[in-house]
Amino acid sequence: MQSADHAAAVEASRRQDEGGERLRARMAAAFFAAVIAALALVPVLTGNTSFAFYLMLWITMASALNIVVGFTGYLPFGYVVFYGVGAYAAGICYKVLGWPIPLALVASGVAGICLALLLAPTLRLKGVYFGIVSLALATIMRLIIANLPSDITGGSMGLILSSSNNPFASYYAMLLVMAATLLSVLWLAQSALGKALKAIRDDDGAAACIGIDVPRTRLVAWLLAALFPALAGGVEAWHTNIIDPEYAFHVLITAKSIVYAMAGGFGTIIGPVVGAAVLLGIDHVIWQKFPLINLLLLGLVIIALMLFLPRGIVGTVLKRRPQLRRFIA
């Protein structure tokens, strides 16, 4: 009788706890759905889609970076390499090989995955060593692309894809990439894989001691984190019609991805979206009001965020208000 009571109590608490987990996932899904729906309406409601397009791009970059940083603890300073290679893969497939844009975008994703596989051995490194090696690899990749025959990559001048111009279609392509990124993060956070990655992030040695195949699990996160920026790079190349090695591999792209994700909260699901939206919004306002000192002011905002909200906006809220963990992930 006592064991039946105990089983019933366990079942009741399981249902309650699973209900809590489902609630968190639903809240995050609802938040993402609202963001996607709002951004989908922008081209219909206004002719100016530039801010919204770049908001989607940075949400994608920050959320994909969150997979590798927030879920595994690896900080790749050369993260831009996936974006750059994706942009060039799309550009070369469209301009040189004459592929249609949809196929060229698929190629950008494939290129990102292939590059991630090629760079996978660097995952053996840890901490700052991994970060510096990834930065060096991004620089090497930029030099290789800039020095390839100009009829392939356009050399240091880059490529112009003028005949592909379709801002409306490229806007929705970016929306699709962003939605896929957010869905992946949402899935990852609920999955056994996501928990294993977070365990690795907290202590990879202890994770191995409970049977997690650390290199293999990390590799999955690495591939996911490479796919979305590569696709974003391809779509942005299509949207702007210009690819040049300086911009495509610029360190500022990595820096912005890190800052936006950090501002929202690494390891949280909605944090990078909040961080990208808040900082991009502030950046936009500062740029309009104080064009001459915009970078100085933005830098001060970022310093203030790091000082007062070291876990990011969402991360700090969850730390200070544990009761909200039931609703926010």
Next chain:
Amino acid sequence: MLKVEGLQKRFGGVAALRGVGFHLPRRAILGVIGMNGSGKTTMLNCINGIYQPDSGSIRLDGKEIGGLPVHTIARRGIGRTFQVPRVFSHLSLLDNLDVAQGQMGLSAAERYEASSYWLNKVQLFGLRHNFAEELSGGQQKLLELARIMVAKPKVILLDEPFAGVNPGLAQLLIAIIAELPREHDCSVVLVSHDLTSIYQLSGHVIVLNEGTLLCEGDANTVRNDPAVIEAYLGA
């Protein structure tokens, strides 16, 4: 169950283990004592694969596991705790236990049942939604023990489980460890400086000194061995 023979491990010019061996039968507790630097933790690290032994044999149920990757050894049934607890700080207590069952092919309900059983056992069920970093050091040791036990290991290696734990929690740990072999069909290698606990819990004790096996036997034999008294107890 677990048989270790001629285990050797060097770090540069320092021989940390020089031919250590022991046999751990099923459902037994083996106590391991020795001074700091005697090779106790190195031995555990070799058994669970953190270090690759230079030579020697480590057999679990007759199969060689020496030199296998850490995660493979864990999946074969060897669990491990650490001197300083290594919990997953930013995961909830439930997730700490859930992730440890990820390789077992269990349903969510089965995993939850095992997690709640062990969290109740270590008296942490009420804190199950807290992050592990929010626990005290002693509670983290209990969580670490629960985390390895949910995976139903054949052998567990406990490295200084009582260090830095208040007397109340230490008594709880002792009570749980004592019943592991009988109730959970599990053998235990218990490394500790707490001789009272070692003698209380272990049917067999080995004493390491500078990487070699100084003495072995039951608690009485070890306690009264002149070499042990001279080298370790000092009285």
